[in-house]
Amino acid sequence: MRPKTLPAGLAPVVVGAALGRAQSGAPWQAREWGLFAACAVGALSVQVATNFTNECLDFRKGADTPDRLGPTRAVAAGLIAPSRMWMATGVALAIAGIAAAWLSLEVSIGYAFLGLISGVLALAYTGGPLPLAYVGLGDLFVLAFFGVVAVVATGLALGADLGAPLVVAGVGCGLLSTAILAVNNLRDREGDARARKLTLACVWGVVSLDSSSLPAWQVPSGVSHGSPRDRMRSLICHACLRRSSWCRSCG
Numbered sequence: 001m002r003p004k005t006l007p008a009g010l011a012p013v014v015v016g017a018a019l020g021r022a023q024s025g026a027p028w029q030a031r032e033w034g035l036f037a038a039c040a041v042g043a044l045s046v047q048v049a050t051n052f053t054n055e056c057l058d059f060r061k062g063a064d065t066p067d068r069l070g071p072t073r074a075v076a077a078g079l080i081a082p083s084r085m086w087m088a089t090g091v092a093l094a095i096a097g098i099a100a101a102w103l104s105l106e107v108s109i110g111y112a113f114l115g116l117i118s119g120v121l122a123l124a125y126t127g128g129p130l131p132l133a134y135v136g137l138g139d140l141f142v143l144a145f146f147g148v149v150a151v152v153a154t155g156l157a158l159g160a161d162l163g164a165p166l167v168v169a170g171v172g173c174g175l176l177s178t179a180i181l182a183v184n185n186l187r188d189r190e191g192d193a194r195a196r197k198l199t200l201a202c203v204w205g206v207v208s209l210d211s212s213s214l215p216a217w218q219v220p221s222g223v224s225h226g227s228p229r230d231r232m233r234s235l236i237c238h239a240c241l242r243r244s245s246w247c248r249s250c251g
Helices: 003-024 029-063 082-106 110-124 138-157 162-186 189-194 202-209 228-239
Strands: none
Touching: 003 138, 003 162, 029 082, 029 110, 029 138, 029 189, 082 110, 110 138, 138 162, 138 189, 162 189, 162 202
16 A cells, blocks of 8 residues: 555645635535545545556566565565455545545536546556556656646635646646655666666666666666667667557657
8 A cells, every 4th residue: 555655645635625725715614525535535545556556567577576675565575465456456446436426426527537537547557558657657647647637636626726826736746746756766776677667767777877887687678788869769669569650769
């Protein structure tokens, strides 16, 4: 569950709620407290589901091993079977779905679609044909959904106007969450590189160093050892997973 990072998921909800309260000017009644609770539960449930999915799939793909640095990963350490972790993921997504359904009834049907998209991306963070965390898009996902989307969705539910204050506050929260992710990825970059998990910490680490100083495990197969430009081009092609017509960099 990674409880130490849960405040990062709750913070944008609190910020959005504060902006809604400030702009509406009306004291909260039971309904507003209920909306706030639903936004908080939904955001935290998506975060937990993302973490659980990450544990299962990073273990399967070799990014998480028993000798990794940092906090213990329950699946990699053999403390929890992957099947049970998948069940917990389903429970977390179900709770997020209930929160989104209630918000859709009380505020707007748009929250149902937001809940569906959030659930899909929670699974797509490390799963699916193009896992976001493995192709350098994990930071963008965190910036968007644990920042802008969470602040804006909460603020609108609680009476805020869609405008610059909401968006700027969302970007601020998202950058803080992204910083936490970046620190974690920096710590895990050696294992991630071996598993070909191309986080920005892996990609920029490879590009910023001369290839002759890199250990073999740190350069994914197929990545050029030429100039920084050539190495970045090769990394982009590698992130595509396979050469395809829509990737101009692959040639």
